[in-house]
Amino acid sequence: xxxxxxxxxxxxxxxxxxxxxxxxxxxxxxxxxxxxxxxxxxxxxxxxxxxxxxxxxxxxxxxxxxxxxxxxxxxxxxxxxxxxxxxxxxxxxxxxxxxxxxxxxxxxxxxxxxxxxxxxxxxxxxxxxxxxxxxxxxxxxxxxxxxxxxxxxxxxxxxxxxxxxxxxxxxx
Numbered sequence: 001x002x003x004x005x006x007x008x009x010x011x012x013x014x015x016x017x018x019x020x021x022x023x024x025x026x027x028x029x030x031x032x033x034x035x036x037x038x039x040x041x042x043x044x045x046x047x048x049x050x051x052x053x054x055x056x057x058x059x060x061x062x063x064x065x066x067x068x069x070x071x072x073x074x075x076x077x078x079x080x081x082x083x084x085x086x087x088x089x090x091x092x093x094x095x096x097x098x099x100x101x102x103x104x105x106x107x108x109x110x111x112x113x114x115x116x117x118x119x120x121x122x123x124x125x126x127x128x129x130x131x132x133x134x135x136x137x138x139x140x141x142x143x144x145x146x147x148x149x150x151x152x153x154x155x156x157x158x159x160x161x162x163x164x165x166x167x168x169x170x171x172x
Contacts, residue, residue, distance in 0.1 A: 049107075050171070056107030057168050060116055063101045064157040064164070067094050067123050069146050078139030086139035087131045091124050112167055115160045122156035 065071060076093050078086040098120055105113045130136060130145040 053107045053171070054168070056104040057112075057164055059101050059104050060108060060112075061161060061164050063097055064116065064119060064161050066097055067120060068155045068157045069123065069126065069150055070155065072123075073143050073146060078143075081138045081140070083131055083136055083139050083142045086142055087127055090127050094120060094124055108164075109167060112163060115163050119156045119160035126150075126156065 076090055130149060131142055133145050136142050136145050
């Protein structure tokens with residue numbers, strides 16, 4: 001009986017070791033194959049989505065350029081001499097441009113979107129602050145005050161544009 005048990009163990013132990021090694025090799029092979037498939041799938045997705053992402057960054061750069069007060073004010077002329085009407089027109093133009101590009105947020109990073117949003121809001125705040133200035137008494141004066149204020153500092157869009165350029169540079 002003891003001899004039969006010893007013979008059974010002599011055959012069973014090598015079979016178990018061989019089975020365990022085969023299991024580990026097959027599992028490793030399946031994992032590598034799955035990783036390779038996932039890599040190839042991501043590579044294909046990135047190949048297709050890269051142009052879309054690049055186009056989104058281009059559109060956001062265009063948006064930031066269009067809301068720069070130096071470019072916005074000549075493009076959007078006041079309809080009357082009322083400074084509040086002109087302020088509302090400028091803000092509405094910025095909001096309309098922003099809403100037109102709202103879907104681009106799915107292609108840009110969260111940090112980039114936050115910076116773009118901050119630039120938009122800072123530009124609106126700049127316009128509203130200039131409207132509250134005691135020197136501002138007409139729409140033309142509002143334009144002048146906004147442009148004068150930007151002579152000392154850069155437009156809020158410039159920082160966001162720099163960030164976009166940096167982020168696009170990292171895509172290569």
